[in-house]
Amino acid sequence: MTVLRFDAVLFDCDGVLVDSEPITARVLAAMLGELGWSLTPEDALRIFVGKTVSDEAPLIQARTGYAITPDWLDQFRARRNRELETDVQAIDGAPQAVRALHQLLDGRIAVASGADFPKIELQLRKIGLYEYFVGRYFSGQALANNKPAPDVYRAAAQALGVDPQRCAVIEDTVTGATAGVAAGATVFGYSPGGPGHDSTQALLQAGVAHVFHDMHDLPGLLAAEHAAA
Numbered sequence: 001m002t003v004l005r006f007d008a009v010l011f012d013c014d015g016v017l018v019d020s021e022p023i024t025a026r027v028l029a030a031m032l033g034e035l036g037w038s039l040t041p042e043d044a045l046r047i048f049v050g051k052t053v054s055d056e057a058p059l060i061q062a063r064t065g066y067a068i069t070p071d072w073l074d075q076f077r078a079r080r081n082r083e084l085e086t087d088v089q090a091i092d093g094a095p096q097a098v099r100a101l102h103q104l105l106d107g108r109i110a111v112a113s114g115a116d117f118p119k120i121e122l123q124l125r126k127i128g129l130y131e132y133f134v135g136r137y138f139s140g141q142a143l144a145n146n147k148p149a150p151d152v153y154r155a156a157a158q159a160l161g162v163d164p165q166r167c168a169v170i171e172d173t174v175t176g177a178t179a180g181v182a183a184g185a186t187v188f189g190y191s192p193g194g195p196g197h198d199s200t201q202a203l204l205q206a207g208v209a210h211v212f213h214d215m216h217d218l219p220g221l222l223a224a225e226h227a228a229a
Contacts, residue, residue: 002104002223007166009101009222010156010185013113013137015172016215017094018123021049021196023087027080028053031072035064045195050173052114052146081122090127091192093215100219102132111137112156112169114147114176136160140179148175150183157183168222172197174206181207188212188221 014020025045032039037060039047048056053076057068066072102109110133113120117139124130124137138156140146150164157164169180172190177198180187189203189211200211212221 002219004101004104004168004222006105006168006186006222008105008108008110008157008160008162009168009170010110010112010153010180011098012169012171012173012176013111013120013123014115015049015091015197016170016190017091017098017111017129018088018127019091019196020084020088020123021045023083024080025049025196027076027083031076031079032060032064035060035066037063042195049196050114050147050175050198052141054141055146077116077119081119084119084122085126088123088126090129091190091215093218095127095129097215097218098129098132101222104219107132108160108162109133109136110156110160112140112152113138114140114152116141148178148182150179153180153183153185157185170218171203171208174198174202177203177206177208188218190215190218 011017022045026041029039029041029044054073061067111120120137124133138152140152143151145151153169154164157167164184167185169185169187170190171177171180171187177187177189187208189208191197191200191203191211192213203211
């Protein structure tokens with residue numbers, strides 16, 4: 001029987017469960033271009049990965065002279081969500097990892113994302129994982145401080161009734177890894193290479209305990225951690 005070292009697993013969403021970052025970057029690049037900041041989707045991905053558009057409003061204003069308004073953000077989210085509804089796909093191996101860990105932990109898994117609630121729910125439904133996280137997905141935007149602050153990971157752990165120190169956090173960006181480490185969790189960095197994910201070196205520098213490159217390996221990796229403990 002497989003036994004895990006941890007009492008709960010807390011997943012980031014974008015870049016960990018869903019391959020959404022390139023889609024969001026494409027929409028963002030187009031809309032920033034309309035404001036006068038000409039950049040490619042690759043540029044947008046590099047600049048904004050792991051960050052929220054609202055948190056980067058000062059940067060956008062500095063580059064465009066335009067102060068981001070709630071109406072503009074609503075338009076961005078609507079355009080982004082239409083694209084995600086059409087194009088977003090699961091990270092390879094993520095559905096299998098979620099289902100395995102949900103069973104091993106008697107449902108003690110959660111999503112702790114920096115994204116807004118509608119985006120999280122849309123994506124979980126789109127990739128067929130919503131049922132595994134009903135009532136257990138959390139948005140840093142709904143709390144006092146978003147990532148890299150630890151609030152969303154602490155909220156997820158509390159909702160599961162688990163001490164953060166008994167949680168494994170799965171992250172793919174420095175911003176998110178910093179949040180998980182600050183919450184007191186053990187952070188595992190997912191770094192498959194390519195755009196939209198931070199590098200192995202960057203994640204290790206942020207304090208992750210281990211970096212892995214294939215989501216299929218996650219359940220076994222957490223079990224191996226138990227065996228080594």
